[in-house]
Amino acid sequence: DSGVTQTPKHLITATGQRVTLRCSPRSGDLSVYWYQQSLDQGLQFLIQYYNGEERAKGNILERFSAQQFPDLHSELNLSSLELGDSALYFCASSVNPGTGPSEQYFGPGTRLTVT
């Protein structure tokens, strides 16, 4: 158990809909990262937040957005869903913002299926 929690574990929804994925980082970790893993693209970094502020952006679509709240939990919002958005979405956390060596701890993921 990494200490990172993600809800829900599974999500099935239809094209065009909007969903919210939730992540709680390990106690004491200030950074939250979101990754997407699909069969054809592998594990891809989406976005990072550190202590409430956006820190880095990867290949995140404009239909996707995220935020980190004062209690440090984070939410990833996916809208206008398409079949290709079906994937595993992982959240990870680390103590520091990514300056200096630091390991990331990953949650169990949310499996999103868009039908």
Add this chain to the structure above:
Amino acid sequence: DAKTTQPTSMDCAEGRAANLPCNHSTISGNEYVYWYRQIHSQGPQYIIHGLKNNETNEMASLIITEDRKSSTLILPHATLRDTAVYYCIVRAYNQGGKLIFGQGTELSVKP
């Protein structure tokens, strides 16, 4: 971040040492080598990282060549539960936290 090259797959007998190689010939002086693994659709798990010295923890050992152009992750006594995809990632300490995952090495530990 420097690119890494890993074999697509490897087999290892249970109880034997698993040696997973990684080439990172374009690594820079401020880039660390990280190893993560992912057991079937679970969240990736941090294993170990190093800069230039060899490192050991309760999970594995990391051997980095003197020129830092390659490294080897060693699982000293592989078990069936070590069957996973192992990712070697190079990341600069001042380039933010994102991890760039390649295809990794699929390690199969066989009885």
